[in-house]
Amino acid sequence: MKKALLKxxxxxxxxxxxxxxxxLCRQNYLMKVQKATVAHKRTLILNLxxxxxxxxxQYQPFCRIFFSNRDFITYFIKENRWSIKTLDILEAEKGKFISQIAxxxxxEKRSIQQFFHCTDDAVDSIQLIQIEQQKRKAEKSLKKKKKEV
Known part of the structure; x- marks a missing residue:
């Protein structure tokens, strides 16, 4: 993913x-969803x-998570840094339950499900994001191991 284009x-x-x-809802975080096409690839943008x-x-997000077909990356706006940290690691950093995302x-919930091709309405959107992040991180580490061998 090209960071300059994502920014x-x-x-x-x-x-x-x-x-x-x-x-009213007393959650720790709010997530707003965007869809865009970046370098001819459909991209899902999650603003936290x-x-x-x-x-x-103060209406600016503290981070943005960009998903493409096989990849994801997180951009922390205030620190101006990029990371491939998953939502559960963000929870450890912030000290608040990441599962409490509104x-x-x-x-917006449908956009997330459609992007990940999930037709099951019983699956929670946040859980779906975490599963996809773990899956893509595992795929990356497998590719890395194959290159080393």
Whole structure:
């Protein structure tokens, strides 16, 4: 994935409705979903916002996770750094349960399921993201091992 191209994709900011929603649902994070085409590849962009910041009316995400067909990468905006950390590692860093992520609209949940070709509505979107991240990380490590041999 070309980082320079990914950085150029405009950030979706949270808004007043998101603030109202976060005050009601008492989750730790909010996730807003974007879809884009980057270098002729469809890309799913997950913008993660800290609930405390949204309540303080700071509507910028703290990180963005970019998914392509076989890869994912996370961009931390304030630190201006890239990583391939999964959601559960983010949980350890932030000290808050990452499972407490609110996805406000059904349309956003559907976008996640469609991107990962999941037709089962019983599967939670956050769980689906974690499964896909683990799968793609395992595929990368297998490719690395094959190159070494």
């Amino acid at each position: 150029k994709i405009p950030v979706v900011e949270a808004g007043i409705r998101d603030k109202q929603y976060m005050e 916002y800290d609930a405390e910041n949204i309540i303080k009316e 996805i406000r609209t059904y349309k």
